[in-house]
Amino acid sequence: MLIQYVIGPAGSGKTTLVKSLVEYLQDYNQEISVVTINLDPGCRTLPYTPDIDIQDYVTVDAVMEKTGLGPNGAMIAATDLMVNYIEDLKYEINQYNDPEIILVDTPGQMELFSFRNSGPMIANALGFGSVKRGIIFCYDSTMCIHPNGFISTLLLAASVQFRFANLSQINLLTKKDLIHGEKLDMILKWVEDEYELATATENLERGMLKELTLSLGRTFREFGAVSDLLPVSAKYNEGVDNVWGAIQRVSNDDTSPYY
Ligand SMILES: Nc1nc2c(ncn2[C@@H]2O[C@H](COP(=O)(O)OP(=O)(O)OP(=O)(O)O)[C@@H](O)[C@H]2O)c(=O)[nH]1
Numbered sequence: 001m002l003i004q005y006v007i008g009p010a011g012s013g014k015t016t017l018v019k020s021l022v023e024y025l026q027d028y029n030q031e032i033s034v035v036t037i038n039l040d041p042g043c044r045t046l047p048y049t050p051d052i053d054i055q056d057y058v059t060v061d062a063v064m065e066k067t068g069l070g071p072n073g074a075m076i077a078a079t080d081l082m083v084n085y086i087e088d089l090k091y092e093i094n095q096y097n098d099p100e101i102i103l104v105d106t107p108g109q110m111e112l113f114s115f116r117n118s119g120p121m122i123a124n125a126l127g128f129g130s131v132k133r134g135i136i137f138c139y140d141s142t143m144c145i146h147p148n149g150f151i152s153t154l155l156l157a158a159s160v161q162f163r164f165a166n167l168s169q170i171n172l173l174t175k176k177d178l179i180h181g182e183k184l185d186m187i188l189k190w191v192e193d194e195y196e197l198a199t200a201t202e203n204l205e206r207g208m209l210k211e212l213t214l215s216l217g218r219t220f221r222e223f224g225a226v227s228d229l230l231p232v233s234a235k236y237n238e239g240v241d242n243v244w245g246a247i248q249r250v251s252n253d254d255t256s257p258y259y
């Protein structure tokens with residue numbers, strides 16, 4: 001059994017990806033057993049019906065009503081409260097007959113799940129028995145068309161990797177349908193070739209921002225934090241097969257941190 005946590009900045013396409021991936025896996029050609037978990041206590045509607053839903057236990061609205069906190073404070077409190085329901089989540093997972101994969105949709109406020117204690121605690125606690133765990137990180141392509149936006153997203157992806165250090169990470173470039181083909185190729189070249197990113201930074205950024213972008217680009221590459229980006233359009237179900245391929249490759253790799 002695999003558990004994949006879908007993480008990324010607000011609006012980067014996490015929920016739409018979960019929906020599209022579930023549909024792909026449940027397609028009659030695949031028939032892969034999949035369970036979905038919604039770990040966002042604040043979302044109002046979802047385009048898929050989660051099999052397991054944290055909102056059965058805790059919601060931002062209920063926390064607001066009970067504590068008088070505003071939406072931001074209540075979101076923080078609700079995210080922290082999720083750890084109280086780890087045993088319930090495990091119990092619910094055990095009701096399914098050893099699914100091949102569990103997809104976990106995480107909150108829009110990425111920093112709450114990733115940088116407070118609850119996210120890593122839940123991720124560790126759900127890794128019981130022989131369960132393999134990994135992260136799918138969503139780079140929003142519309143945020144990555146400038147070197148500075150690309151590096152900023154890379155910073156977020158790398159900080160998630162640090163926080164969940166024992167989990168493998170697959171990086172996606174989401175909403176590829178929203179950017180032109182040449183821009184998409186350009187971003188993919190920035191990943192492959194450090195000179196392409198450096199040249200684009202020289203041409204497109206100015207002053208301090210340019211120096212910082214160049215310096216961060218070099219540092220990230222040195223530390224191996226610039227890794228393959230898989231372009232995907234969950235809205236139009238394009239590239240979802242490659243995401244499944246990447247999940248399978250990482251989970252079958254004995255040297256990956258899955259183990
Ligand atoms: N064009 C296009 N739009 C997309 C795609 N994926 C998501 N969107 C849109 O982007 C918006 C945000 O998508 P979500 O899937 O809700 O993103 P999210 O990361 O789950 O958002 P939060 O949970 O609020 O952080 C919605 O309007 C989606 O319809 C895509 O592949 N292409």
Ligand SMILES: [Mg+2]
Nearest residue numbers: 014015043108
């Ligand atoms: Mg979402």
